[in-house]
Amino acid sequence: MTADYLRTALTFRLALADDAAEIARIHVEAWQAAYRSIFPSAYLDSLSIPKRQALWTQLIARGMPRVVLAQRDEVTLGWIAWGASRDHDSKTTDAEIEAIYIDPLHWRQGAGRMLMDEAINAAASEGYREMTLWALEENARGLRFYKALGFALDGVFRTERVGGCEVCETRLRVAI
Template sequence: MSAAPHRGSANRPTRKRAPAKPSQANPTRAPAKPSQANPTRDPAKPSQANPTRAPAKPTPSQTGSRKKPASGKTRTKRKPQGKKQENRVILGRMKADYLRTALSFRLAAPSDAAEIARIHVKAWQAAYRSIFPAEYLNSLSIPKRRALWSELIARGMPRIMLAERDDIMLGWIAWGPSRDNDKGRTDAEIEAIYIDPAHWRQGAGRMLIDEAINAAASEGYREMTLWALEENVHGLRFYKALGFALDGVFRTERLGGCEVCETRLHMAI
């Protein structure tokens, strides 16, 4: 393209290149009379076939509007996630309402001691098999636990509440005033909670804790505490999901030939 004007400078008069008299063979060079074949070259009269070239309507690259589709897509992706989360919450509430109507709760009677003892032993053997030796867990005696719970039921403290469905005991919870020396008169404690392994993950444990907390609050207690084995990862996760939090207090005990550490959790009620 650079060779053409070089030849023209030798053979053509220079006056033909004057801007005042443009060549008729190339009228598109005249700024005052734009060619009708290419109207897009005139900034004052943009072509109707391609209005995006008009300076009054800047392109997306000039305005930075290319980011809008990306953000729009992100918002579109979030909406289903929020909807799914909302659906999970609704289903969770429906499940909780169903469990409350499907389960019945009552205080333990002396005749319940045998079934309480059976659930106590079976739950220990299932939940703590990775913490205590098998020999120790297999040696747990249901008759001995039955005698213990018969005595506690007759004493009336701690309070022992049962969860039942169709007259079948799913689990139980024992609660009362806190036994810890650093706690006061308004502090309650869940001393034990056990669910029959055949009925795990059916909501009985959650409902029992709710019932105990409501009963304690109605009696003037302002805090609920409980102790859990540090090695009981699933139990700690369960309690934290209900709103309990570690308070930084620990204790060690020796059980089944093992020294285990317990950590305390608490919740304002």
């Protein structure tokens, strides 16, 4: 399938409160598929779609971050959440991708790349000049994806405790 076909076959729209359940399902299933080698299975298996749904319902109602869905024939393939950078060292012209998740059944079909394009183009139209994101250092697939889109490591790291594990995240950045 060509990228042009995928682009015309997909639609993008801002998420509504009614979308929170599907966003939560994709969030949990993508974590379980992508991070099986990073986090303990017991932790991943305990992730709760209802708890994530409650979180996303609140965030969508608040309007920040912006959440954009990629859909084909009314089926949500994935979503991206972005807004102004939350980092303490950010400039007012820095935007941040807070999360991007694709339903594992639709990985490697172009939806992720197109969601990134949507967020970057929207951020640029609002006056942002750089886009950042945080990625787990152990997430080799994700890092390859971001680097293929032009993101580069900027030398900033942070340690988080997730699922009983201490993990290191690295920040990536791209001019937009």
